[in-house]
Amino acid sequence: xxxxxxxxxxxxxxxxxxxxxxxxxxxxxxxxxxxxxxxxxxxxxxxxxxxxxxxxxxxxxxxxxxxxxxxxxxxxxxxxxxxxxxxxxxxxxxxxxxxxxxxxxxxxxxxxxxxxxxxxxxxxxxxxxxxxxxxxxxxxxxxxxxxxxxxxxxxxxxxxxxxxxxxxxxxxxxx
Amino acid sequence: xxxxxxxxxxxxxxxxxxxxxxxxxxxxxxxxxxxxxxxxxxxxxxxxxxxxxxxxxxxxxxxxxxxxxxxxxxxxxxxxxxxxxxxxxxxxxxxxxxxxxxxxxxxxxxxxxxxxxxxxxxxxxxxxxxxxxxxxxxxxxxxxxxxxxxxxxxxxxxxxxxxxxxxxxxxxxxx
DNA sequence: GTCTATAGGGTGATAGAC
DNA sequence: GTCTATCACCCTATAGAC
Numbered sequence: 335x336x337x338x339x340x341x342x343x344x345x346x347x348x349x350x351x352x353x354x355x356x357x358x359x360x361x362x363x364x365x366x367x368x369x370x371x372x373x374x375x376x377x378x379x380x381x382x383x384x385x386x387x388x389x390x391x392x393x394x395x396x397x398x399x400x401x402x403x404x405x406x407x408x409x410x411x412x413x414x415x416x417x418x419x420x421x422x423x424x425x426x427x428x429x430x431x432x433x434x435x436x437x438x439x440x441x442x443x444x445x446x447x448x449x450x451x452x453x454x455x456x457x458x459x460x461x462x463x464x465x466x467x468x469x470x471x472x473x474x475x476x477x478x479x480x481x482x483x484x485x486x487x488x489x490x491x492x493x494x495x496x497x498x499x500x501x502x503x504x505x506x507x508x509x
Numbered sequence: 510x511x512x513x514x515x516x517x518x519x520x521x522x523x524x525x526x527x528x529x530x531x532x533x534x535x536x537x538x539x540x541x542x543x544x545x546x547x548x549x550x551x552x553x554x555x556x557x558x559x560x561x562x563x564x565x566x567x568x569x570x571x572x573x574x575x576x577x578x579x580x581x582x583x584x585x586x587x588x589x590x591x592x593x594x595x596x597x598x599x600x601x602x603x604x605x606x607x608x609x610x611x612x613x614x615x616x617x618x619x620x621x622x623x624x625x626x627x628x629x630x631x632x633x634x635x636x637x638x639x640x641x642x643x644x645x646x647x648x649x650x651x652x653x654x655x656x657x658x659x660x661x662x663x664x665x666x667x668x669x670x671x672x673x674x675x676x677x678x679x680x681x682x683x684x
Numbered sequence: 685g686t687c688t689a690t691a692g693g694g695t696g697a698t699a700g701a702c
Numbered sequence: 703g704t705c706t707a708t709c710a711c712c713c714t715a716t717a718g719a720c
Contacts, residue, residue: 335713335714336713345686346713346714346715347687347715347716351685351686355714356713411583412587415580415583421653422653430655434655457665457669457672460644460647463647464639464643464644465639467647468635471586471643471646473590474586474589474590475589475596478593478596478597479603479605480605480609497628501680504681504684506676506679507684509682510697511695511696519705520705525698529697531695688717690715691716691717692715694714695710697710697711698708699708700707700708702706
């Protein structure tokens with residue numbers, strides 16, 4: 335609260351005047367940060383597009399949003415791991431099973447056409463999110479290991495934007 | 510310190526008797542958790558094996574170690590993001606440039622033979638680590654979203670152990 | 685609305701009895 | 703070695719002046 339007050343150039347007491355408690359302030363920030371991230375993702379995945387187009391769109395959407403808020407993933411995952419129950423209640427609205435079911439149908443159709451190898455929808459989505467989100471989670475470590483400044487990190491991410499979708503599509507394509 | 514003392518069924522004072530300060534205790538735990546993880550990884554990557562074999566070995570090593578300490582990634586990344594300088598000093602020993610350089614040579618050789626598409630060594634390593642580490646980082650969220658218990662999560666990881674290496678190799682192979 | 689002052693509770697660390 | 707008691711500090715939250 336002190337840090338936030340300092341950054342806002344106001345007094346700690348004023349934060350409590352506006353937000354009542356640290357907990358309520360946190361929830362407001364969390365909702366904003368986390369926000370409709372999942373919804374917009376689910377929307378693309380459930381949409382009516384060819385599989386490869388869909389993968390490209392999800393990757394582009396992911397990297398675009400994450401580039402705007404590079405610290406969001408570690409903030410969110412951290413909070414979820416510290417307090418799983420609270421978060422889960424927020425996710426009840428998202429029809430995960432339905433979205434996964436639809437996506438699996440689309441995958442199965444492509445498999446039958448001989449275009450891709452069989453894969454579970456959940457595994458493919460985890461793969462996509464892994465490749466998009468992990469670099470942001472590991473940003474401080476990557477920057478340290480590869481001696482990158484913020485500019486170079488952003489450049490690497492932009493390179494990935496182009497490469498990751500191709501990597502995923504190749505990963506599931508039949509040879 | 511209170512939580513640790515409780516778990517250890519001893520008094521807080523005793524922790525200070527043995528570890529002097531919270532900071533020193535933390536460092537000991539961190540070194541143990543983090544430990545030779547990077548070293549053993551670098552060893553495999555710098556080793557003298559065919560590229561595809563190497564990828565399979567790294568994935569197997571990763572998932573094996575992470576399965577033993579599923580909370581390690583979020584703990585480590587969290588600490589690195591809170592305090593990058595401290596961690597970086599620990600990683601000075603690892604000859605990142607050399608390992609990356611060797612790996613890039615091996616990749617380039619396979620590209621010239623027409624076996625794989627061109628890719629930067631760093632990007633490939635990030636891809637591998639993404640696919641291996643992210644599911645553990647997102648474990649609480651995945652468990653919530655996909656309504657998995659710990660057993661089902663472990664089963665999913667075991668499935669990935671077999672699939673991720675193939676996914677990566679297909680991702681870089683020429684068609 | 686915005687501030688200062690302070691209550692109330694928790695935390696890291698130490699002193700000192702046993 | 704292991705404990706209790708306690709100090710000094712910091713943090714959330716509130717009371718009350720302006």
